[in-house]
Amino acid sequence: MREQDFLNHFLKRGYFKKHAKVVLALSGGLDSMFLFKVLSTYQKELEIELILVHVNHKQRVESDWEEQELRKLAAEAELPIYISNFSGEFSEARARDFRYDFFQEVMKKTGATALVTAHHADDQVETRSEERFSRNAETDIVCR
Secondary structure, eight states: OOHHHHHHHHHHHTTTTTOSEEEEEOOSSHHHHHHHHHHHHTHHHHTOEEEEEEEEOOOSTTHHHHHHHHHHHHHHHTOOEEEEEOOSSOOHHHHHHHHHHHHHHHHHHHTOOEEEOOOOTTOHHHHHHHHHHHHHHTOEEEEO
8 A cells, every 4th residue: 555545544534533633653663654654744634733652662772773763753753752661570561551551641641632553453462452541541542
């Protein structure tokens, strides 16, 4: 799919119709960077204000470099970015809980009503976390 196809899909489905402020979770991976490109390019057409979030899990040598690159990307796009660093004993479950707690905190602080994350549709654990988050935060998960 091309960027225009995604824009048309978002508009047709009305994903952002009720959401003026949207938080986009950036991992630095291909999926989230593609979503960043589409959403930042078409903010005006989608009628959204984009807010970026990133969690540095500190688990790879590249983690700090990726964080700095995302800060630069946000500055170049003139978008706010909120970053948090995971600490403590690492596990996928702890990291996931930390992420979604942080996302919820940023949404409350900024008044955002939607969270966009990028992950594979077959990632059932992440999907369940989103469902729990959505119920607890009274917000919508608009895209996977």
